[in-house]
Amino acid sequence: MLIGVNTAPILMPPSWIVLTSFYLLDPSLNVLFLAMVGASGATLGRFFLKKISGLFRNFVGEEQKTNLDIIGDYLNRKKYGYVIASFLFGATPLPSNMLFIAYGLMRAKSISIYAGFWFGRTISYVIMIYFGDAVLRPFFEIFEDRLTGILLIDGAGIGAIILFASINWTVLITQKKIKFVKPKIWRI
Known part of the structure; x- marks a missing residue:
């Protein structure tokens, strides 16, 4: 389940909500083991997301490709x-889909990304x-309609991808x- 949640680029609940829900349902679960299983599923899912994102590099403008290659180099x-970049991003509860989409577009190949x-x-x-x-309780209270919360988080993620590609x-x-450059999608 976590692999699928982390392979999808948008419209999925954050993995920490899934893991925390499992723990709240059964507090006898070992927290470290549950976190390690969750991190493994998240990492494998992000591996697939990176691979899929790399297929869309042909749709990115030449200027953005050059930019992405420069940050990759x-x-x-x-x-x-x-x-370090992956660790710092992974250590936050923020959605990491934008990072792995960018890695896919950059065609990053380092195993240290996943470690x-x-x-x-x-x-x-x-x-x-x-x-x-x-x-978890305050998160659900803020977004009583869970779909609204997921859409807002995903919208922020898409905005961050566009911002990243525009630098x-x-x-x-x-x-x-x-300095910013216009992404190809804005030229439509």
């Missing part, structure tokens, strides 16, 4: 670039499961200035 040159993400997600899931009751990474990396 930058992360490749850093000894722990991918592992960093798995360790980050394991830590994040332990915290979220342990504090699940305190975290001129050459200028950011070399000149330390933020």
Whole structure:
């Protein structure tokens, strides 16, 4: 189930909600083991999402391809670039679909992507499961209509992907200035 939730790019509940729900249903479950199983499912699902996203690189404009290649080259040159980026993203409860879609479009090939993400997600899931009751109830109260919450989170994720693809990474990396380019989709 977690693999499918993490392979889908949008309209899925966050994995931590699924794991926390399992724990709230059966508090005798080992939190660390549940988090490790969850992180494994999330990592495998994100692997498939990255592979699928790479197929859509042909639909990205040349300027965006160049930008994505530049950030990929930058992360490749850093000894722990991918592992740190993936760990930091995995350690937060934020949706990681945008990160793996970007990795797919960049055609990132480092195994450290998955190692960093798995360790980050394991830590994040332990915290979220342990504090699940305190975290999950307010989340559901804010979004009584769960579909609204999922749509808002996914909308933010799509916006972040567009923002990521719009950054001129050459200028950011070399000149330390933020400059944007128009994504191909805006030229329709």
